[in-house]
Amino acid sequence: MLKLIGVSKIFAGNTINEKLALNDVSLSLAEGDFVTLVGSNGAGKSTLLNVIAGVFPPDGGRIFLDERDITDLPEYQRAGAIGRVFQNPLQGTAANMTVEENLVMAWKRGQRRGLRKAIHFKERAWFQEELKKLGLGLEDRLTAKVGLLSGGQRQALTLLMATLTRPQLLLLDEHTASLDPRTAEVVLNLTCQIVNEQKLTTIMVTHNLEQALTVGTRTVMMHEGKVVLDIQGAERKRMSVLDLMNLFEKNSGTSLKSDRVLLAAK
Amino acid sequence: MLDALTGTLEQGLLFALMVLGVYLTFRILDFADLTVDGSFTLGGAIAASIIFAGGNPWLATVVALCGGLLAGAVTGILNTTFRITPLLSGILTMTGLYSINLRVMGRANISLLRADTVITRFTSALHLDPAYGTVVLGLIVVGLVGVALYLFLKTEIGLALQATGDNEQMIRALGVNTDRMKLLGLALSNGMVSLSGALVAQNQQFADAGMGIGMIIAGLASVIIGEALIGTTTLRRTIIAVVCGSVIYRGVLALVLRLGLAPTDFKLLTALIVIVALASPQVKAWWQKGKQRQKGVSPDA
């Protein structure tokens, strides 16, 4: 389904700030895999998602999506296959446009856009139905500007937008990290529900180790631009948060105890 | 007095097309496009030269509009293909246009006195009182362009263009080539600006190489005035606001002229209006901070 072969990414190459953000990453996802991706700050998780989405090209390696080599495609040409939700709720929606306008733009993700009127009666009713499923009361606010919504509402809306037409691949980058605990849980539950319903192949970045083991079907850990751990199935079922921490220490050669964020985000 | 009113209305409507163009780039596309000064003159220059040479004034006006589309596209290509900053792209096109406009006219100015223009043609075709011909024509053209702009912005492409100005990263992640949207927006905007220049030149019966100087700031002032007085709750309201802003702006200028200000001081006055509008949020913030301090509340609390 998704296949990365020897992908690397260097930021600020040939300067003193040179940073090898992705170091020869190879990763292969099967149809329906729900990967939780963990790793310390600066491990390269966001960079990995950005390279897959085509925000910037990798400096080495190839990326295949459903057997198709997408390495050289610009972001907007991959978008039809990839749905995304970002950490920052402001990033995934257009604040000065209405809820229904945002939805209709997402509905056309990856399709040809023409000089047809964008929103019709039919779509409105359907959007309302979909919004109702979020359970946040957004179905009554179709014509409200998105900038007026709360962070949680915006994030739930972004999630809906990313999955309104079924993406081949869903990329979630700490999409609940900036929400309060209760809203974060609502959005996470929504995520699991949508992913299960549509049987989406998904990568979800998280800093919460427990989440990394309980949510999804597979756990991948990164450290300094490399994949240091990749577990699924029975092996994953047996693993506890403590095991995960120990394994990480062994694989990466550093102590997790010093990594404040990994521990803090419980 | 009535003369002054129709004069203001004429000017306000004809310049409103330019203001709509400025609104499209500055507000919707969030692109500070400085091409405007050049493309306004370009419209006037093209229309005046064709009419002066005996060409059909309607055709001349359409050609002027196309010239503006092209000028905007050049700025767009500089910015999107060659990654030159928006400000510099606009300035480069504007500077180049200065020479081009002189070439088009073949001299520094063209008089259209007693020439056949769209305004004289329109007025005589409808047997209108010449005093109101421009106003009626202006209302029709601004109405058509305003409605067309509104309908366009509500299409699939139109929404993508709005989103490009609102959240470029998001709309690219939804599969839109934002470079193409910028190119389109800049072309349409400068098309409107050139159309405005063509009509203004025909109305004042001359075109000159300096007629576009300060046009951006005049446009911005009109947008700001309209938005402040009429509001921006919906797109329809904002487009109406922007057109009204243009008329009000011309009215203010006519008024201060009557009060004895020299016409050459217009530009300073316009700049001041824009400065006040842009500075007021900051001043308001300072003022509120000061008030809090007087009450003994720390502003950071």
Ligand SMILES: Nc1ncnc2c1ncn2[C@@H]1O[C@H](COP(=O)(O)OP(=O)(O)OP(=O)(O)O)[C@@H](O)[C@H]1O
């Ligand atoms: N645009 C950029 N320019 C230069 N360096 C960058 C850029 N983006 C990321 N980096 C660097 O690349 C490394 C990997 O960053 P990345 O954002 O992928 O980490 P991350 O695993 O997502 O971390 P976090 O958990 O903090 O989000 C970091 O050292 C970062 O400083």
Ligand SMILES: [Mg+2]
């Ligand atoms: Mg990150």
